[in-house]
Amino acid sequence: MLAAVACLGGIGLVAATALGIAAKKFAVEVDPREAAILAALPGVNCGACGEPGCSGYARAVAEGRLAPNLCPPGGQQTAEALADILGIKIKVKEPAVAVVICQGGDNLARQKYHYLGLEDCNAAQKLAGGPKSCPGGCLGLGSCVRACLFGAITMTPEHLAVIDRDKCTGCEQCLKACPRQVMIMAPKTVTTHVLCNSHDKGAEVRKYCQVGCIGCNICKKTVPEAYTIDNLLARVNYAQADNAALAIAKCPMKCIRDLVDNNSAEKPGSDETVPAG
C-alpha cells in the first residue's frame, strides 16, 4: 500500500517537474495584446471578420493585419475596447442589420410545385430553381435560421424568415446561407425598406405575388432622393433615407414597410384572399 502511494507520488513529482521545466523552456511568446484582445471579443466565433474564429481575429488585429472595427457582434463597445488596447483611435462603423427583403409567405406568393424534400433552402433551390414561383422570394426552409448563431431569425407559419433587429449583430452568416440573396445588410438606423427581391416585370410579379414590387416608380416620384429603381425593383437609398417613410402609404403593392413602426400601414394579407395553387 505504502509502496504504491510512494511509487505513484514519485512518478507524479518527476512528471510535474519535467512538465514545469518544459513549459518554461519551450514557452511560445504571445503578444500580450493578443490575449487582451481575445478577452475583449465576444467569443462567438461567427467568422464575420473573415477569420475562422475570434482567436484568429485577435492575432490578426495584434499583428496589424486587420482593423479593430471588424467585429459586428461586438459592435461599438468592442471596437473601442480593441482600439484602447492597441492605443489607437478608430472610426466606429455604423451598425448594420440583416433585412429579409421578401413578404411573400405561403399565403401571398404562389408555389410552382409542392416541395417534399430536405428541409434546406440550398437543396430546394437545385430542384427546378426552388418551389416558389418568384425567382427571388424567400423559400422558407430555414437555412438562415440554422446559420444564425444569435437566434435572431425565426420562421413565420407562412414560411417566411423574420429577423429580430435587436438580436441581429450583422455578422452576415445568414447572407451566406441563403441561396437566393433574400437578405441584405442595411444600416440599423434606416427602418423603411422595400421588401421585394424580384426584378421581373410588373405583370409577371402580379401573377405570383400579391406584395411584390412592380417597378411602378411611384415611390421614387413621391420621395425622389430616397429611392432608386434598379432593373424594375425599387430600393431605398440608405444614404438619404430620412423621408423614405412618406412613400409607404403610396405603394400600390404594399411592399414598402417600416420594420420598426408596425402601425405605419395595415399588415399585408389582412384584406387579401389566399391565392389558389
Place this chain on the structure above:
Amino acid sequence: MKLPTFPGGIHPLDNKATTATKALVNCSLPNELIVPMLQHIGAPAACCVTVGQQVAKGEQIGTAVGPVSVPIHAPTSGEVIAIEPRLHPVGRPLPAVVIRPDGDERWHKGLQGYDPDSLNPDELRQLLQQAGIVGLGGATFPTHIKLSPPPDRRIDTLIINGVECEPYLTGDHRLMLEEGSKIVDGILILRQILGVNQVILAIENNKPDAIDAMRKLCLKTPIEVQPLPVKYPQGAEKQLIEAITGRQVPSGKLPMDCGAVVQNVGTAAAVSTAVRQGRPLIERITTVTGTGVRNPQNLRAVIGTPLSHLIEQCGGFSDDPGKIILGGPMMGNSQISLEVPVIRGTSGLLVLRHQDVSIKKPGPCIRCGQCVKVCPIHLQPTVIALCARLGLIERADSYNALDCIECGCCTYQCPATLPLVQSIREIKGAIMEHKRKH
C-alpha cells in the same frame, strides 16, 4: 437452379401489368416539337440551323462538340420556328430548336445504310456517333465512347441489359417481344465493334415471354440469354455486371476496368437502325403509365414531343394528377410542367393521382440500419446523410459518398422517410466542388 444476382437491393411492387401486354403504338406528331441541344451526358450539341429554315427528317440540327458529345437530328420534316431556351426535363430552360412539322415526313437525302460486315470498328463507331446513339436505358451516355475502351483495357464480356428493373416501365419488354430480331442484329454489331466472344443478354424472370422469345432468336448466335431474379436495381450497370460475372467494379472505376461493357436492348435496336438504314436516333419508346393516366400505353414517340401530347394520346388524366415523373418512380425526376419534351433518355412518363402520393414528414433516424442492408454498393447512407447535414465534406468522402449511384433503395426502405438520396446528392456536389478547389 439458383439464379445469379447482386447483394442488397429491394423488391418494390413492379406495377408493370398495366402496360406489359399492350403492344407498341406510334404516337402522332404534335403541332410543335421542342428538341433540346442537351440530350446526353457530355457537352451539349451546337445548333447549326437558323429560324425559318426548312429541315428534313433525320437532318442534323445540332453538331457534336468534342469527343464526348453526339449530334442532334430533326425528328421530322418541317420548319424551324424558334431557337430559344425551353423548359428541359432537368427543371430549367436550356437551348432548344423548336420545329413545326409539315406532316410530309420527308427523309433527309444522303442517309445511307451499310452492311456492318463491310465496315471496320472505327468506321462503325463513327457511324454511331453521327447517328446520335446514346444509352437508352436512361443515362444517355454516348455509346461510341463506351465502345472505345483504351488499348490497355481488355474487354471480355458484352452484357446486354434487358432487365428493366424500374417499376412501371415496360418499353424494353415490348421491344424484346416485338422487335427482337432488330435487337439481336444490333447486339451482333456491338459484338463486332468490341471484338468479344462472350455476349450475355440479361432479362429478369418477371418477363418469361421475353426470355422465351429472345432465346428462340438467339439460338444460332453466340448470344446467351441469362434470366435473373427480380430485384431493384438489377438494371444498374455495376449491379448487373456483379450479377452476371461476379466481378465488382472497383470504387471510382468504370465497368471497362473489370472487362465488361453494358448496353441496353433499346440501344442495340437503335444501333441496328443506324447502321443498316443509316437512320439517326430520332424516336424512342416511352411507357406512359400510372394511375393518373386514363389509357396507359407503350408509345413510340419522336424526340421533342411535349409531355402534354403524350398524355393526350393516352386519353388524358384520369383524375387530378398529384405527381408527374419522367422516368421510373425510383430514379425518375418529378416535372413541374407538361411543356417539357421527350428526350433521348425519357424511358417513361409516370402520372400518380393525388391520393396515391404519400406525403409523410421525415422523422428522426433510429439507426435501424435498413438503408445499409439494402444499399447495393455497401455504403452507409445514414452516416453519409448525417455528414451532409453537418457539412462534413471530407468525412463524407471518406465514406465513399461519390460511389453512390442514387438508386433510391435507402430512401425507399427508410422507416423514418428521410430523403437520404437527396442528402447524399447534396454532399456529392459539395465533395466534387471541394476537390476542384483543392
